[in-house]
Amino acid sequence: QAVLTQPPSVSGAPGQRVTISCTGSSSNIGAPYDVHWYKQLPQTAPQLLINGNINRPSGVPDRLSDSKSGTTASLAITGLQAEDEADYYCQSYDSSLSGWVFGGGTKLTVL
């Protein structure tokens, strides 16, 4: 059971906006520790998508944005494109575990 909770799946039509939530607790997201987001394509390693404390890595489109409120972080993708179809993971630090924790992952399907 992942420490951070994500919806198993989300979907949207091309051009639409989708959001992926990541819910934690007072020992991680709510502490507050930064939340980072990764994209994973089939048979490939995850790649950093958004770093929660600095600007997004080069090459990541500004259609993607992140936000945080209390113990929940969110990744928003606007202008959905076929290339956005992938698994998405959130990650943060947990003070009670003294280590890094991930969400269970969300599969984004572009209809």
Place this chain on the structure above:
Amino acid sequence: QVQLQESGPGLVKPSQTLSLSCAVSGVSITSTTYFWSWIRQPAGKGLEWIGRLHTRESTNYNPSLKSRVTISVDTSRNHFTLDLTSVTAADTALYYCAAYPGATGSFDYWGQGILVTVSS
């Protein structure tokens, strides 16, 4: 640019020790900038952080694996290793080595991953 490459056996027998190596290139493993980690992913499941190492700080492990895990460094070969003892089928997974800058805590660099199957 930091590059990481995992290596090791793809098949381990139950109760034995899983040993993997991660070769680091593009930066010295003694760099004070980066922390070096192992992360695993069972087939069809999410990511699990195993532990992290920094050559100037103590090594930290996931509490759920701490009793079975050792992460160490070989500075002469610029690589770090993972040893996981008493493995079971539940340890079958894709194992990644990854690196994060201490200033950000985000895993900026990943190896391609190595599949390890625990089976007799």
